Amino acid sequence: MSRLRREQIVGLLMTLPALLLLSIFFLYPLFNSFWMSLHKWPLFGKPKWVGLDNYVWMINDERFWQCLKFTLVYTITVTPMLFIVAIGTALLCNVKTWGTTFFRSIYFLPVVMSFATASFVWLWLYSEWYGVIIFLLKAIGFGPEDGQLSVWTDGWTAMWAVNAMVTWKFAGIQMIILLAGLQSIRDDYYEASRLMGASRFQTIWNITLPLLRPSIALALILSIAGSIQAYEQFQIMTRGGPMNETKTLVMLTIGMGFDYFKLGPAAALGVIIMSILFVITLIQLRLFRKAY
Amino acid sequence: MYSVDLINLTKKWGKVTAVNDVNLHIEEGEFVVLLGPSGCGKTTTMRLVAGLEEITAGEIKIGDQIVNEIDPRKRDVSMVFQNYSLFPHMSVRNNIAYPLKMKKIPSAEQEKKINDVSKLVELQDLLDRKPAELSGGQRQRVALARAIVRQPRVFLMDEPLSNLDAILRVTMRSELKNLHHRLGVTTIYVTHDQVEAMTLASRIAVMSDGKLLQYDTPQIIFDEPSTKFVAGFIGSPAMNLINGKVVNGKFISDTINADFSINYEGDITLGIRPDKIDIVDQNSPNNGSVKVFSNESTGESNLITCKMEDQSLIIKADKNTNYEIDNEIFLNFKKEDCYFFDSKSEDRLKL
Amino acid sequence: MKKYSGDWYWYYVINSVLVILILFPIYWTFISSVKKPDELITSEPTFYPHTWTWQYYDRIWNYDTAVLTSATTATNNSSKKIHKTTGSVTQTIGIDDAFTNSAIVSVGTIIFSIIVSTFAGYGLTFFRIPFKEVLFILLITPILVPAISLIIPIYKLLKVLGLTDSYLGLIFLHTTAMLPIGVFMMRNAFSSIPNSLREVALLEGTSELKIIGNVMLPLAIPGLLTVMVFAMYISWNDYVLAFLFINSPEKTMLNIALAKIALGGSQFEMKWGSLTAGSMISFIPIIIFYTLLQRYFVRGITGSAVKE
Numbered sequence: 035m036s037r038l039r040r041e042q043i044v045g046l047l048m049t050l051p052a053l054l055l056l057s058i059f060f061l062y063p064l065f066n067s068f069w070m071s072l073h074k075w076p077l078f079g080k081p082k083w084v085g086l087d088n089y090v091w092m093i094n095d096e097r098f099w100q101c102l103k104f105t106l107v108y109t110i111t112v113t114p115m116l117f118i119v120a121i122g123t124a125l126l127c128n129v130k131t132w133g134t135t136f137f138r139s140i141y142f143l144p145v146v147m148s149f150a151t152a153s154f155v156w157l158w159l160y161s162e163w164y165g166v167i168i169f170l171l172k173a174i175g176f177g178p179e180d181g182q183l184s185v186w187t188d189g190w191t192a193m194w195a196v197n198a199m200v201t202w203k204f205a206g207i208q209m210i211i212l213l214a215g216l217q218s219i220r221d222d223y224y225e226a227s228r229l230m231g232a233s234r235f236q237t238i239w240n241i242t243l244p245l246l247r248p249s250i251a252l253a254l255i256l257s258i259a260g261s262i263q264a265y266e267q268f269q270i271m272t273r274g275g276p277m278n279e280t281k282t283l284v285m286l287t288i289g290m291g292f293d294y295f296k297l298g299p300a301a302a303l304g305v306i307i308m309s310i311l312f313v314i315t316l317i318q319l320r321l322f323r324k325a326y
Numbered sequence: 327m328y329s330v331d332l333i334n335l336t337k338k339w340g341k342v343t344a345v346n347d348v349n350l351h352i353e354e355g356e357f358v359v360l361l362g363p364s365g366c367g368k369t370t371t372m373r374l375v376a377g378l379e380e381i382t383a384g385e386i387k388i389g390d391q392i393v394n395e396i397d398p399r400k401r402d403v404s405m406v407f408q409n410y411s412l413f414p415h416m417s418v419r420n421n422i423a424y425p426l427k428m429k430k431i432p433s434a435e436q437e438k439k440i441n442d443v444s445k446l447v448e449l450q451d452l453l454d455r456k457p458a459e460l461s462g463g464q465r466q467r468v469a470l471a472r473a474i475v476r477q478p479r480v481f482l483m484d485e486p487l488s489n490l491d492a493i494l495r496v497t498m499r500s501e502l503k504n505l506h507h508r509l510g511v512t513t514i515y516v517t518h519d520q521v522e523a524m525t526l527a528s529r530i531a532v533m534s535d536g537k538l539l540q541y542d543t544p545q546i547i548f549d550e551p552s553t554k555f556v557a558g559f560i561g562s563p564a565m566n567l568i569n570g571k572v573v574n575g576k577f578i579s580d581t582i583n584a585d586f587s588i589n590y591e592g593d594i595t596l597g598i599r600p601d602k603i604d605i606v607d608q609n610s611p612n613n614g615s616v617k618v619f620s621n622e623s624t625g626e627s628n629l630i631t632c633k634m635e636d637q638s639l640i641i642k643a644d645k646n647t648n649y650e651i652d653n654e655i656f657l658n659f660k661k662e663d664c665y666f667f668d669s670k671s672e673d674r675l676k677l
Numbered sequence: 678m679k680k681y682s683g684d685w686y687w688y689y690v691i692n693s694v695l696v697i698l699i700l701f702p703i704y705w706t707f708i709s710s711v712k713k714p715d716e717l718i719t720s721e722p723t724f725y726p727h728t729w730t731w732q733y734y735d736r737i738w739n740y741d742t743a744v745l746t747s748a749t750t751a752t753n754n755s756s757k758k759i760h761k762t763t764g765s766v767t768q769t770i771g772i773d774d775a776f777t778n779s780a781i782v783s784v785g786t787i788i789f790s791i792i793v794s795t796f797a798g799y800g801l802t803f804f805r806i807p808f809k810e811v812l813f814i815l816l817i818t819p820i821l822v823p824a825i826s827l828i829i830p831i832y833k834l835l836k837v838l839g840l841t842d843s844y845l846g847l848i849f850l851h852t853t854a855m856l857p858i859g860v861f862m863m864r865n866a867f868s869s870i871p872n873s874l875r876e877v878a879l880l881e882g883t884s885e886l887k888i889i890g891n892v893m894l895p896l897a898i899p900g901l902l903t904v905m906v907f908a909m910y911i912s913w914n915d916y917v918l919a920f921l922f923i924n925s926p927e928k929t930m931l932n933i934a935l936a937k938i939a940l941g942g943s944q945f946e947m948k949w950g951s952l953t954a955g956s957m958i959s960f961i962p963i964i965i966f967y968t969l970l971q972r973y974f975v976r977g978i979t980g981s982a983v984k985e
Contacts, residue, residue, distance in 0.1 A: 084676075131685075262823075287825055297829055304825060305826060
């Protein structure tokens with residue numbers, strides 16, 4: 035056996051565990067999801083080919099549109115919140131001075147805890163009778179003096195309450211991405227800009243932000259992708275309520291598959307979500323194509 | 327046109343003194359070069375004038391105005407950076423327009439100024455390209471244009487030619503000289519290349535270890551260096567510096583002795599330029615013999631390196647000569663071509 | 678100079694305010710987990726604990742799972758058993774067991790991820806494998822596909838493999854999720870080691886495995902630590918997979934067990950003490966990882982940022 039041959043075999047053997055895992059637990063389910071979405075899966079009996087029926091059924095279902103709409107509204111509202119906090123803290127942490135590393139590690143801290151834990155923490159903060167936030171809101175005049183003030187009774191306020199939690203939790207990751215981008219901008223660009231008469235704001239607007247475009251693109255892509263797949267935060271904090279107003283696409287999928295056992299439509303929904311994500315990411319990549 | 331004054335200028339980084347009590351007066355329209363090896367404080371001095379670093383002590387005046395506390399934005403000083411600092415995401419036109427944009431100059435006027443400046447540095451055809459598409463020389467001209475367009479009080483240039491290849495460097499030197507003649511703006515230029523300094527400067531400020539050693543016209547610095555360091559720094563190839571002592575009024579060292587009388591006693595350093603040493607016959611009057619270490623022919627001359635005990639000597643001989651390695655040669659030079667330096671303080675002694 | 682000190686002032690003020698805002702929820706959770714019930718359940722909250730108790734920790738940690746398993750029906754996830762001290766509870770497993778469950782899966786994921794990623798990364802770097810680049814890209818693709826799209830087929834798959842409701846099943850899934858990051862990191866780590874080191878060792882007759890163990894791994898430690906940190910992060914914090922694919926009460930993962938406490942009962946429940954205590958417990962391992970290995974978190978993220 036030639037040396038090259040031996041090398042190829044050994045190399046492949048080394049990659050085998052990863053490839054096996056990939057094929058069994060990713061590739062196979064990936065193709066299978068398309069396959070499953072084209073069938074009906076009755077509880078008893080064999081699966082039946084139905085072509086695109088599941089998709090048609092899904093598109094005609096009002097619940098789908100309601101969840102889609104909410105998921106999009108959520109994405110559109112939480113993304114700017116995340117971004118503004120992230121860019122603000124990134125700019126702050128870009129200063130090379132004592133304490134910066136400390137501040138940076140604090141801002142990143144909420145990222146580390148699980149989404150579920152973060153939800154519990156904020157659930158308590160928002161608790162109608164005993165939550166601190168409620169207490170403070172009452173103190174500044176919202177809601178009845180003695181009585182409960184709930185953010186969960188209105189879909190709109192519920193969403194914003196969850197947005198606050200998500201911002202707290204995820205701004206850190208975006209901050210790190212933006213910070214990496216900021217630190218790759220050469221110092222002498224800033225010096226040159228300053229010498230040419232630019233104020234700090236002018237420098238940020240004309241030099242920093244344009245050069246930061248690739249990082250901004252990455253941060254946004256990750257943020258939007260994550261928002262479209264929102265699950266834990268709403269499942270735990272609102273359970274989709276009130277009246278399914280805060281139900282996300284993923285919640286719908288899981289409910290359909292594991293509560294109602296409608297595997298076909300659930301798989302179809304999975305494929306739809308994947309496609310939506312694909313299209314949105316593609317659009318963003320096109321928009322941000324020019325780095326400079 | 328504005329003058330620039332550095333008064334007792336000092337900059338310390340913690341315990342390290344980067345700029346040590348520098349005093350300099352630059353006349354209106356002068357082209358002054360800060361010359362010295364890496365780490366001598368020349369770039370730091372220039373950055374202090376720009377305001378990019380804070381002064382530890384002393385004053386900087388532009389014209390009659392003390393600018394210590396003034397933000398770099400407002401000092402009306404422009405700088406050409408060593409790596410040009412062209413904004414990569416902007417076209418050449420927008421790069422040049424940037425300072426004008428920051429001053430909120432109306433766009434019609436901006437147009438005119440940009441056009442004038444690009445004609446001056448011959449960039450008219452490149453206005454819509456991005457810096458990444460330009461060659462080193464072209465980028466340098468954009469950097470110049472960007473610095474000029476604002477018509478500042480002072481130009482600062484931080485080793486602008488060091489990233490260019492040798493031939494381009496020579497071309498750009500003459501361009502800069504011509505440009506300065508046309509614009510007449512007071513300029514402070516930093517470099518470690520003494521040829522650039524000699525050819526461009528109206529006056530050179532030689533610096534070492536944060537201190538200003540000598541501040542004079544190029545010719546004076548060449549003919550009358552004030553310290554051993556300055557003498558050894560200017561001139562190519564560098565001046566030979568021979569350590570020895572004067573005993574009974576005569577100079578002696580391991581290999582080189584001088585017959586002429588010197589009014590001094592004790593340790594001393596003798597300086598003599600390579601082209602002022604003659605190679606003579608064994609039987610003619612000479613100052614000693616040395617062994618040839620290497621021969622380098624430059625086309626114009628023959629540079630001969632000789633090693634003595636712990637020093638080396640370079641002699642600039644005629645291009646048609648050839649001396650074999652390990653041969654012994656005899657040298658001769660005159661007192662009026664010699665420079666003498668105190669061994670400790672390194673100051674020049676007029677003997 | 679006096680002119681610039683104004684800037685520093687603002688910098689520290691803004692940062693301090695932000696730090697307080699960010700840390701507050703965590704601080705609040707902590708003090709809530711140690712306040713006595715009277716002080717906790719009140720509409721006038723106190724901003725530092727006047728009373729102190731470990732009862733919530735004790736209660737959820739030592740909940741007796743054995744009592745429950747015998748009476749639980751197999752398909753009913755949220756069995757409501759009456760608990761002695763609270764009146765009604767939705768906790769179905771002692772947090773100590775849930776903690777252990779999550780720990781088992783996390784450690785398993787860490788070990789598997791390190792092994793799989795190291796071998797794959799090593800192979801892809803030093804061996805001339807056919808279609809090397811294609812394979813590498815393939816291993817990165819999972820990051821583009823949302824897990825949700827695959828849960829239905831995965832469920833069927835696990836059933837077929839007999840891995841539903843098992844630690845191993847979850848470990849496999851988590852490791853697969855880790856593939857993009859793990860393989861990417863390890864390949865990067867190995868490609869920055871000069872090939873000549875390996876070649877010298879080979880010339881001296883060292884076996885490939887020995888080379889990996891003695892030469893490569895020590896040099897690739899930053900990469901390994903990054904993989905470890907992310908494996909822990911993904912596994913410990915996972916919710917969806919643990920929720921869907923683990924059914925028996927005694928195998929419930931920590932996040933899910935806590936969620937049951939959170940979702941059950943009403944506002945007047947004593948559950949808040951349990952919940953905040955549970956949150957702190959869940960938070961501790963990951964915060965230890967974070968404190969010690971913070972830069973590897975950052976490295977992992979900026980590593981992928983640079984790639985894009």
